Amino acid sequence: MPKLTFFNLPEMKRNKLIRAAEAEFSRVPLSQASISNIVKAAEIPRGSFYQYFENKEDAYYFLLEEQWNKRQDKFIASLNKYNGDIFEAFKELFQLMLEEKKTEDGYNFLKNALLNVTHEIEDVFTRIFDEKQIDTNRLKEITPLINKECLNISGEDEFYHIIQIITSVTFRNLVEKYSRNMSKEEALENFIIEMNLLKKGLYK
Amino acid sequence: MPKLTFFNLPEMKRNKLIRAAEAEFSRVPLSQASISNIVKAAEIPRGSFYQYFENKEDAYYFLLEEQWNKRQDKFIASLNKYNGDIFEAFKELFQLMLEEKKTEDGYNFLKNALLNVTHEIEDVFTRIFDEKQIDTNRLKEITPLINKECLNISGEDEFYHIIQIITSVTFRNLVEKYSRNMSKEEALENFIIEMNLLKKGLYK
DNA sequence: TTGACACATGACATTGTGTCATTTAAAATA
DNA sequence: TATTTTAAATGACACAATGTCATGTGTCAA
Numbered sequence: 001m002p003k004l005t006f007f008n009l010p011e012m013k014r015n016k017l018i019r020a021a022e023a024e025f026s027r028v029p030l031s032q033a034s035i036s037n038i039v040k041a042a043e044i045p046r047g048s049f050y051q052y053f054e055n056k057e058d059a060y061y062f063l064l065e066e067q068w069n070k071r072q073d074k075f076i077a078s079l080n081k082y083n084g085d086i087f088e089a090f091k092e093l094f095q096l097m098l099e100e101k102k103t104e105d106g107y108n109f110l111k112n113a114l115l116n117v118t119h120e121i122e123d124v125f126t127r128i129f130d131e132k133q134i135d136t137n138r139l140k141e142i143t144p145l146i147n148k149e150c151l152n153i154s155g156e157d158e159f160y161h162i163i164q165i166i167t168s169v170t171f172r173n174l175v176e177k178y179s180r181n182m183s184k185e186e187a188l189e190n191f192i193i194e195m196n197l198l199k200k201g202l203y204k
Numbered sequence: 205m206p207k208l209t210f211f212n213l214p215e216m217k218r219n220k221l222i223r224a225a226e227a228e229f230s231r232v233p234l235s236q237a238s239i240s241n242i243v244k245a246a247e248i249p250r251g252s253f254y255q256y257f258e259n260k261e262d263a264y265y266f267l268l269e270e271q272w273n274k275r276q277d278k279f280i281a282s283l284n285k286y287n288g289d290i291f292e293a294f295k296e297l298f299q300l301m302l303e304e305k306k307t308e309d310g311y312n313f314l315k316n317a318l319l320n321v322t323h324e325i326e327d328v329f330t331r332i333f334d335e336k337q338i339d340t341n342r343l344k345e346i347t348p349l350i351n352k353e354c355l356n357i358s359g360e361d362e363f364y365h366i367i368q369i370i371t372s373v374t375f376r377n378l379v380e381k382y383s384r385n386m387s388k389e390e391a392l393e394n395f396i397i398e399m400n401l402l403k404k405g406l407y408k
Numbered sequence: 409t410t411g412a413c414a415c416a417t418g419a420c421a422t423t424g425t426g427t428c429a430t431t432t433a434a435a436a437t438a
Numbered sequence: 439t440a441t442t443t444t445a446a447a448t449g450a451c452a453c454a455a456t457g458t459c460a461t462g463t464g465t466c467a468a
Contacts, residue, residue, distance in 0.1 A: 008446090029322075031235035034424065034425090035425070036423075044447090044448095045447070045448045046425090046449070047426095047450095048446085048447060050426065050427080051447070051448095055425090055426080056425090115322065115323040118319065118320045118321070132384070150407060151406060151407065151408065152401075152405055152406055158397065161394070161397050161401055164373075164376070165401060165406065166406070169368075169369055169372050169373070171372070172368070190365070193362065193365050194365050194368065197356075197365055197369060198369065198402070198407075199406055200405050200407065201356055201406075202355060202369065202370070202405075203291070203354060203355065203356055203402075203403035204353075209414080209415070212414095212415095238455065238456090239455075239456070240454075240456085248416090249416070249417045250417085250418070250419095250457090251416065251418065251419095251458085251459085252415085252416060252417070254457065254458080255415065255416070259456090259457080260456090
C-alpha cells in the first residue's frame with residue numbers, strides 16, 4: 001500500500017502523480033516501467049516518489065486494485081440481476097472487460113496486465129473468490145447469492161472448484177483476446193462456446 | 205534463437221554457460237535475472253554473451269523450450285499409451301510435472317516460469333496445441349491419436365475448445381501447486397476433482 | 409607472408425534504482 | 439509572537455545493470 005504521505009497529498013498533486021503512473025504502466029508492462037519516467041511526467045523529485053510508495057510495485061498494485069474493485073462490484077450486481085446464475089454473471093463480467101476502447105487510457109493498462117500476468121497479478125484478479133485469502137475474498141457476499149440448484153455438484157467442496165474452473169477459462173479467453181487482437185464479437189463467441197462446453201460436460 | 209557462434213562453441217564452454225544461465229533463471233524470474241551474474245558464473249567476458257545471444261530473453265526462451273520439448277514428447281507417448289484418452293494423457297503430464305524434486309535444478313526454474321507467466325511464456329507451454337501457430341504446433345501428430353468417441357462434441361471446432369479448456373485448467377492447477385507450496389498429493393487430488401467436473405459438466 | 413574473417417574482450421556511455429543528509433514548511437507549544 | 443518539534447520535500451550520490459564498440463587475437467586460404 002502507498003504510504004500515508006501519499007494519501008495526505010493535495011488532490012491535484014496526487015492526481016497528477018496517478019495519471020503519470022497510469023501512463024507509464026500503460027506504455028509498458030510492470031517489469032519494464034521506470035520510476036524515472038513517472039517522476040518526470042508528474043514533475044516531482046525522485047525522492048518524493050519514495051516518500052509516497054515503497055517502490056514501483058507498490059504504485060502498480062495500488063492502481064490495479066483500484067481499477068479491479070470497480071468491476072468486482074459490478075460482478076456482484078450481475079449475480080443479483082440474474083438470480084444467482086453464475087454463468088450469466090461471468091458472461092456479463094467478460095463483456096464488461098471487452099468494452100474497454102482501444103483509445104481509452106485503461107485499455108493498454110489492462111492489456112499490459114493481462115499479457116504479463118505474474119502470480120501476484122493473477123491474485124489481484126481472482127482473490128475475490130479465494131478461500132485462502134480470508135481478508136480480501138468476498139465469498140461471504142457471493143456464496144449466498146448463487147443459485148446452486150442448477151449446478152451439478154455433490155458437496156460444498158465442489159462448488160469452490162467450479163468457480164476455479166470458470167475463472168481460469170474466463171481469464172484465458174481474456175488474455176487471448178488481447179494477445180490475438182481479437183474483435184469484441186470474436187472473443188465473445190469463443191467465450192460462449194467454451195462456457196457451453198463447461199455446462200454440458202466434455203465427456204460422454 | 206541463440207546465434208550461430210553459440211552452437212559453434214566447444215561443448216565444455218557451452219555447457220558451462222548453459223549451467224550458469226539455468227542457475228540464474230532458477231534464482232529469480234526472467235525479469236529480475238541479470239546477465240552480469242550469468243557471465244560471472246560462466247567466467248566469460250560480458251561482450252561474449254552478446255556474441256552468443258541477442259539478450260537475456262533469447263537465452264531464457266532457448267532453455268525453456270529445450271526443457272519443455274522433452275515433456276511434449278512424453279505427452280504424446282501418454283496419448284498412445286491410453287488409446288487417445290486425452291484426460292488420462294493430461295493427468296500423466298500433470299503428474300510428470302509434479303515429480304520435479306525441490307532439490308533438483310529444474311524445480312526452481314520451472315517454479316519461476318510458472319509464477320511469472322507472461323503471455324510469451326504461456327505460449328511456449330501451449331503452442332503444441334495452437335491452431336494459429338502452424339510451424340510449432342503438433343496438432344497433425346496429436347489429432348489423429350485422440351479418441352473422439354468419448355468426447356461430447358458436435359463439430360471439429362469444438363474439439364479445439366475442449367483442448368483449450370483442459371489446458372487452462374491444468375495450467376492453473378500447476379501454478380497453484382507452486383504458489384501455494386502444495387504437496388504432490390494435494391495438488392493431484394485437486395486436479396482430479398476438477399477434471400471429473402469437466403467431464404461430467406458443471407450444469408444440471 | 410599476408411590478408412580476410414570470425415570471434416573475443418572489457419571499457420564505456422547510458423539508464424535505472426534506492427538512500428540519505430540537508431532544506432523547507434507546517435504545526436505545536438511556550 | 440517566538441520557539442521548538444515534527445513531517446515532508448529535495449536532489450546528489452553510490453551502486454548496479456544494459457548493450458555497444460573499438461580493438462585485439464587466432465586461424466586458414468591464397
